[in-house]
Amino acid sequence: MPTIACKAASVQTRHVIQPAPFADRSSGGPIRAQADGRALALELLHAQTLPALADCLHQYAREALQATATQLHWSEGFSASGPSPRQSAPVALGERTIVAVELFEQAWDQGRSASKLTPDGVELALPIIAGSGTSARAVLCLKQSTSGAELAADTLNLIAARAQELLQTSRLKQAVDRLETAERIQRALYAIADLASSDMEMPDMLSGIHEIIGDLTYAENFYIGLFDRDLRIFRFIYFADSVDPDPTLPDQAFTEDDLKNSLTLALMRHGKPLMGPSMTIRNLLGVTRDASFGPDAEDWLGIPLITSGVVCGALVVQSYDASVRYTETDRALLSYVGQHVLTAVQRKQAHAELERRVEERTRELVEQIEVRKRRERLQAAFQRIAELTSSTETIDQFYTAVHGVVGELLYAKNFFIALLEGEWIVFPYAVDERDPSARFESRRPGLSLTDHVLRTQKPLLADREQLDQLNERGVVKTVGSPSVCWLGVPLRGETGPLGVMAVQSYSPEVVYDATDQEVLTFVANHIALAIERKRAQDAIRAAKEELEKRVEERTRELAESNLQLRDQIKVRQQIEMRLKHEALHDALTGLPNRSLLLDRMSQCLNRLRRDVRRHFAVLFLDLDRFKVINDSVGHLIGDELLKEASRRLQACVREPDTVARLGGDEFAILIEDVSDIEDTRRVARRVITALNEPIRVAGKELFTSASIGIAMGESRYNAPEELLRDADVAMYRAKAKGRQRFEVFDETLHQEALNLLTLESDLRRAIARSEFEPFFQPIIDIDHDRIVGYEALLRWNHPDRGLLLPSDFLSVAEDNGSAEIIDWQLFEQAMRAVPRLAVMGRYVSVNVSARHLRDPHWHEEFFRLLELNRVKPEQVRVEVTEGALLENPEQIRHTLNQMRDRGLHALLDDFGTGYSSLSYLHQFPMDALKIDKSFVRDLKPGGSGGNVAVVRAILALAGTLGVKVIAEGIEKEEQRDALRELGCSMGQGFWYAHPQPLSRFQQAAASNG
Template sequence: MESMSIDDSLQLNWLTHLVGARSPAEVAAAIAALARDRPGCEAASVVWRLHDRAGVCSMPPMPVDDADWPWIEQAAGAAGAQWHADGQRVALRLCEQPQPAVLMLRLQPAWANSRFLDELAAPLRLARLHLQRALEWLDLQHSHEQLERSENLQRALFAISDLAGSERDMPTVLRGIHAIVSGLMYAENFFIVLHDAVRDTVRFLYYVDVEDPVAPGGGRDMPTSAIEHTLTWYVLRDGKARMGDAEELRMQAQGPVTVIGTDSRDWLGVPMMRDGRPGGALVVQSYQPEIGYTPGDLALLEFVASHILIALERKQGKEDLEQRVQLRTAQLAEANRGLQQEIVERQRAEHLQTALFRIAELATARIDHGEFYRRVHGVVGELLNAENFYIALLSDDRQQLLFPYAVDAKRRPPPSRPLGRGLSEYVLRLGTALRADNADIEALERSGEIVPGRSGSPSSCWLGVPLIVGDEVIGLVTVQSYDADVSYGPSDQELLSFVATQVANSLTRRRAAEALHRAYEQLEHRVEERTLALRKEIIERERVQDQLKHQVMHDPLTGLPNRSYLRDRIDRVLSTPASGTRPRCALLYMDVDRFKIINDSLGHLAGDEVLREVATRLSDCVRHPDLVARLSGDEFAILLESVEQPADANVVAQRVMDALAEPMPAGGKELQVAVSVGIAIGDGRYLTADEVLRDADIALYRAKELGRKRYQLFDETLARSVVDVLTLEGELRQALKHGQFEPHFQVICRLEDGAVVGYEALIRWNHPQRGLLLPGDFLKIAEDSGLIEAIDWHMFEISCQRLRRQERTDTFMTLNVSALHLRHDNFDARLIELLERTGLPPTRVVVEVTEGALLDDPERVRATLERLRAAGVGAALDDFGTGYSSLSYLHSLPLRILKIDRAFVNELDKGANTSSTTVVAAVLALARALDIDVVAEGIETEIQYAALHAMGCAMGQGYWIGRPAPLEP
């Protein structure tokens, strides 16, 4: 294709048009014109503002459909390449900042190549600069407008804050807020409504409307339901702003819309939020078609709303505070007046209290009566006018009026006079205070209450208050005035009444003190006499206390210290620091072997005699400060306070055993007494006496297990064995709880043909750590801990369930029953109930009892076995020939099987002429005579099997026949 150049005149015209362009649209129009003037270009358009598809600008305008938009975005953001072609469409990226702009071209097929773009490259470089500057200038204008709006908004917020903090009243503040909002948008019609969510009320705080000038509710609180379904109600309900004309607003409401007053052309309402909840709303509305509200107005009013609510609350809070301050000020003023009065009263009370304290002090002061009365007069004179003052007291016989103290300007009363009808007697008679002037005195005289002339010289004012102790009047105190200018009021009467009370108490205390002083003098003589008697009594009491203490801490039979004394002594020894590594002490814990036999055979008196002799011999085996104590019954202890080594304790133990080995007389006989001794060395491991006693007791128990008449030193092996027993007891409980016990069955065969006819159920323990345990490993501990019965019943039930699941129904099973079970009267009923629960027929069960169980209570055992036989359960006598029962039991007991003990079976290997052969033959003959089946136990060799079969034994069991194993279904 032939190369083409840009015409100079066209280029000059384009440059002139480009230089004169100011806006992005003018620059874009020049660029598009330049492209369209090129041969081969069918269409050209510049597109910018690509960050928002809704706001895309183009020149000349062109539609951007869904198919073009991804391609335009790809061209604008293509990395590296300045242009992007797609068939006849070419997109040339003009600039990236401040926003991307793209030149869109549609070329003829012959021109869709890079040569066309190369010829545009030079003029487009200049065009890019102009377009970039125009876009930057547009951004600056937009930023300036945003800044100006922000400044206007900030000034509005400052103005709102200033209004809230100003001294203006609320209406002025509200009008100011209206003016501020009007400066931000059209707000000729404006109102503020507040919402109280607690009371569910609303109030139109401010309301201006050109069409409806009267505010709803008259500016007072009204229920929220009064504006229900209005636009304002929707804004307050969900806290969301609403804006638009009537139709748009109805679409925004979630329900019907109620219009109060004239309907507006455009309406804008925003909530005033407080802690995420609407506390009110701002509303502006327009009735003019040409005036409406924009999203910018909505955002602006929403932003201002929260600040207006804060300002209103601040203003309202300030006014409320001022009202509270005024009210509080008035209250404080009133309280101050009351406080001033209270201060006066308090000062008066303090003055009175001081006076009363001084009178109270006089009651115990070492002064005579005359000085006491003079000082009381002085105290009263400080409180009121007391120039004329006297104290009158009733005599002991209450017939005379005594005047121990009197000061009077006119006439002093006599020291005493008989009771008459004067003013003093009137007060004493009524027992109440009297305040009277001349008129009052004359009225009393006329009424006959007092006799004229007995009141002394006429006084202008007379005040008398009785002296009362308890409910008794003992006298009175009186002040009077002969001057008309000096009178006494109610406060003076009150003061003198307080003083009179204190004077009466003081007089009583002084009299009591004098009586007490006299009593003390008498008491001193009695105390001297009593002291001598008490000294003798104290000496006797100390003797009795020492005797009681000895009795409490010593055994009354032997006179030895008891367990409490021994524990205190051991604790004291353990608390004393040991020197070096030497053991501190040793405790020998012992009891007399077979002492119960002595008591049962010779009586308790002989037993007491033995215990006293044992105590004497033990005391001879130790030296001071070692201690011998009797703990209880036949238990004694020796405390060696200092031992060099454990062997020293062994020496003392042997000495004790040698001393007690000598025969001792008791109950007319000579007895050989022996003891078992457990020894614990009290070294640094022990902190308390109980720990030493515990370990010595463990060692004693071990000595008894080893055969008695010996001593055993405690060591860690014994401690571990005790701990092992306790551990195994706990494991047994867990094994029972978790079902770790299971039966193993040893077959019982018919010796004639070897057929299995029955089983013996034997217990096994599947220990989780130690594996399968035989009965010898745990039955003794189970019996001692009391768990054996629960374990047996568990085994009975599992064994019956296992046998019930067997296909064969012609076999029987023997269950080993201990003497503990046979002591319960309900054993048979419980076993039968178990068989019913498991479904096993009673005829297939045989209970095995030993000869030892028969000795416990033969009659009860016989009755139990009879009831079991009646129910179908058989009985077997185990280990026959080794027990203590007589042959008479065989014909009286309901036995089904007799089991020959393995001890006789083992002897059958030695030949046919042994005593065991004779015994077995006799047992078989006896059983045949009583119609009892026989089972031989412990068959371990073929010789034993053959010998028993030859002798006519029907059944047998043993390792040669079969070892115990779980019963397979």
């Protein structure tokens, strides 16, 4: 029988008619057939499907035609645009035909009835619907006894007409099903695209994709995995399984070796969709069963996710229910949808990476401007407080406005001001969230927290525990609702203590700290002055009212009232002058601020334009180590240090010159009418000398110094800011040269600033282009002249300037934050070179800065790099300097111990240059120390002197500690011989070999081979 798409309606238990006795079969006759034909017509009208039609024909043939077996074959045909029969699977697979093959082929292929006598009776093949090519067709096969009735032509036509109708209905239903499937797929793709463009997090988006795929096919057990080809790791970014007791997490990473028996990895390597029972697929691909990957699936369908022709992941659905199976339609559907899922995931990942970079950059900017914002907020608050005296009409409005200013700086829902009026403490303003209508009653001084601040004239910051301790000791006696945290600061005016300003919290979520105390103290100073000003204004207002009353009542007292009024106006003018002074002067030191300095510099520039002989200069300086002092002893002591430094700076200049505080620890000095640059240098020297002297604050002796930049006023400057900028550039040059010195700005510095900008740009491009590479210098066994290891040294292949050493660019990389990226590029290239260099017991060492060792997770990343390059820890050494060990000794000791425990040893580089004490050496797990080349430079055989003694001492110390010694900077034969005499067995230097790229060592190995 030809291979065709067909449906067979015969089932042995239902459609096969067993032969009946001859007498019964002969009683049918034409009358019976005709009656049965009418019944058949009614049954055909009720049949709604081809299987129902087959059942109807089966019954009719058995009863009317005395058939012993019946069978109906049909094909539904294909449209011109649809698949060919050879390409499609059968709609349903039935039994083989019950009649002879040649009979069936004649009826099926030629559309002609065929019959044949057999020992058992007659076999018939009747074409009900004839067709050709891919058109629909149907054939009825009968086996009947020789006495059976013939099928009437009208009945056959009736059957054919009904079959044609049902076939047409089936084709329409298939078309509708395909259209619905296409619409479902289109809706799914739109939904996936919407998820990808939404602001959902990745887990929520993947959960939504799971639901969408679940609408297309059975997907109760569904997962997506992605492979990172750079890191060679695999992650299941989404995993849902109803049976697997150990689901994987999205951040769990697997290597290829971890997944070697996984169907997922086998699918990705196969590169094409796979479908069927998981056991069958494993056997097909030769994958070993591994119970750790979960139970076997009754049916498994996996789709490789491909981008740019490369498999980068997998999408899998599976069924543990034998009644749920996947079809070729599911395979095609998931293959199509899977690529859109991959696109959605990649878009979401790209969006997440962009957000991460934006967040990182935003965090950096926030950190940079945090101090500036705080200073600006305080300055704005001070300005508002200064304006309150004139902008508020009543004292109640004034206190309400003060409360609003404080509330913008810290939590102040519970706030009060207590003032000392004679022997009474009054509370002109109080707000309490526990009792909004509460008013604090005036009282005499007692033991409350407010009284304690008034007595000590010091701020008090206390939490609940500290408040309880103060109560127990009898220092204070708290009243009212107990606070979780209480903060009060004294109000001090020109005439002495005024009162107390306090805030408190009843919630453990709001706790004040030292910063809040500092802010409230600063604000309190300004508020105290504002209160005095407000009182003065109120006094003036009261005086005016009294004056008007007296004018009306007693004109004779006019002269006396006028005198009082003039006195009060004078007080007001003094206050206004003080306000103007505060607007142009630094609140802490009283020095002119930036605004006043720029105004005076602008005047000097104008004078210079009118008279070229009126030279002037600007010194820009900051205090060295001020941040260290401020962070270690506190801001209050730091403020006192700034005040003393201000006094010393003023003592170094003449009367017309200006000393200004620009902010923080930055100061500027404007020197007017200088004759030449030497006058300015003398002032700079006086400043350095003055600030070198120790400063005693609060019983502590503090040391600082100054780095100074000098810029001479010239007519080429258009604005004072330009002159201040150049002085700032010169100051940073002084810092770079070692601090405690001064530098004069000139065109060289200007050009260096431009060069620095160019170098920073080149560094960014170099990182993107991977222009950095390691050069390797052999470490030699001096006694046997053989290589024991290599040190990887950083070099930059600059496209224009050629090969650059670290000293040419590393400090700039440290400043702009790119040094860590460069280090990792070096680590990666060096580790790739280890398998070619670290043979025969040799190793490769890399230099690691304190920046990396301070990171408690750095060594984990480094070990992952070793694993990625299949490098053993014993093939690598890390070199650290003395200074790096002491920056954070506890953390660095912990890191080095963990590295040593895993087989990675450390070398102490440039030994002897950083610190004179050797007592710290035994605290760190060092495999060897490297003598700095400065001690090797002057060595000669049989020589003596300081360097020989130092080297001999280092060797003795190392021997005691069981540490190896490597001499650096061997450039002459006599140095090598001297080291041999002293017992140093290892070294490196130009005498043996200059640092070379990896390719040179490979060429040498090839030529030696």
